[in-house]
Amino acid sequence: MGVSGVRQEGVLARTHEGEPGLPRGRSGLPLNAVRGAQRERLLRSVIAAVGRSGFRSVTVADIVRGARVSRAAFYAHFADKEDCFLAATRQGGLLMSGRVLAAARQQPADASAEATLRAGLAAFLGFLAEEPTFARAFYIEMPAAGPRAVRQIEAGLHGFARMNRAWHERARRDHPAWPVVPYQAYYALAGATSELVRAEVRTGTTSAIMSLEDTLVALHLAVLAARPWALPAAS
Numbered sequence: 001m002g003v004s005g006v007r008q009e010g011v012l013a014r015t016h017e018g019e020p021g022l023p024r025g026r027s028g029l030p031l032n033a034v035r036g037a038q039r040e041r042l043l044r045s046v047i048a049a050v051g052r053s054g055f056r057s058v059t060v061a062d063i064v065r066g067a068r069v070s071r072a073a074f075y076a077h078f079a080d081k082e083d084c085f086l087a088a089t090r091q092g093g094l095l096m097s098g099r100v101l102a103a104a105r106q107q108p109a110d111a112s113a114e115a116t117l118r119a120g121l122a123a124f125l126g127f128l129a130e131e132p133t134f135a136r137a138f139y140i141e142m143p144a145a146g147p148r149a150v151r152q153i154e155a156g157l158h159g160f161a162r163m164n165r166a167w168h169e170r171a172r173r174d175h176p177a178w179p180v181v182p183y184q185a186y187y188a189l190a191g192a193t194s195e196l197v198r199a200e201v202r203t204g205t206t207s208a209i210m211s212l213e214d215t216l217v218a219l220h221l222a223v224l225a226a227r228p229w230a231l232p233a234a235s
Contacts (some may be wrong), residue, residue, distance in 0.1 A: 012092050013048040013133035015041075015066035039077050040203040041067035043088040050085060051061045051133035055141040058085075078203035082145060086152055089142055093156050099127045100163065113171035114221065118165070121216045128197065129206045157194065168224045178225045185223055192219065 044064030049058045060081050064074050078084040103123030107116045128135040142149050164186040172178050193216055200208040221227040 009133040010131035012044060012131050015045045015048045038069045038073045041069055042074060042077060043091055046084045046088045047092070047134050047137050050141050051137040052073055055085060055145045082148065085145060086148060087230055089138050090152060092131070092138060096124065096127045097159055097163070099123045104167070107135055113174060114217070116128065117167060117220055118213070118217050122213055125209050125213055129209050132206060135201045139201045146195070157187060157190040160190040160193070164189055164220070176223065181224060189220055
């Protein structure tokens, strides 16, 4: 728990409320370092504030209080709270996709296509489980943050669609019987994945997010490998 009593969930939502501000002057940090630290503090603070209170309720005052920087410092970096929030979710989205790509690249050279797919999806879900406040800000609050946020969401879906396409094209070299699909299929999978995650994020349960792994693997293989969906015996 922080000094304010607010639970801090995830690195991307760590605030500095109740802590000292950044040291400046001869004994402090260089100006560039101060500006970089201010920006990082503001990005984390807006995620924490939006994840806690919702985008519409958050004010610039809330963000600077959590970051322990001045209002003038905020406006030196961002035009308004929307600009700050979109920068924060963009950074988090890049970290999330980077985690997915790293997990796939770390697979052995002889790993099966399914193993690589599973590793990427597990890394994606694991990232969200580690960053529950970011997950809420990204999946629940971002769609309500205005037209720019919606365009950013669509760009993110296209990014995951392209990753799906790259994986599928590599997989088809070893599985030529797998179907050729249009780009819209990759985009639809990205959208379906997002909606399944969003439904679980609303529950606020980390274990619920992780439980999607088998479903997402089966869904991707059903569309991209034409594999029948094998239901558990209990079903």
